[in-house]
Amino acid sequence: MSSTLSPVVPASAALPLLVVAGALVRGESAEARLLLQQRPLGKHHGGLWEFPGGKVEPGETPAEALVRELAEELGIAVDPADCVPLTFAVRSAHEGLAAGRDLVLLLYRCAAWQGTPVAEPGAALQWVDGAGLRALAVEATMPPLDIALCITAQKLLEA
């Protein structure tokens, strides 16, 4: 008799969707500001403010994906060595996620970049201080996962 068990769910269906995002901070102390991007209307979470980034594509490391997304979305060049893991958040498939998969959002601190961030058509950018970040979280004008990340992101503005 075989002791091999068949998985109830195919392994590929259970894999979480990996999303990477960057916390770009400019200035120091009271002058410190964090970059947020407003998602274009018509997209999932359209109109909400989030950290720039996107999905990790097959074959990419998370840092490679972040470097690519920041180049595509903001037109800036980031060295992977300047992307430091900061925190993460998870949204369960049971909370209404696309395609019934968990979403894992990896937030990196980006300490340096080349170029000036420019918003893509339909998107917008703003540099927020600690009070601005709190206000967006309290007003729920960020995706739920980002509100969870804000507690850690806030510390970047207080360091």
Ligand SMILES: Nc1nc2c([nH]c(=O)n2[C@@H]2O[C@H](COP(=O)(O)OP(=O)(O)OP(=O)(O)O)[C@@H](O)[C@H]2O)c(=O)[nH]1
């Ligand atoms: N980039 C980004 N996505 C986030 C954040 N928070 C959050 O819930 N998400 C969700 O993560 C999912 C994937 O992000 P995305 O749509 O930016 O990925 P992408 O650029 O590769 O997508 P696309 O090329 O298909 O438009 C979306 O459902 C988005 O709403 C965040 O802070 N940054």
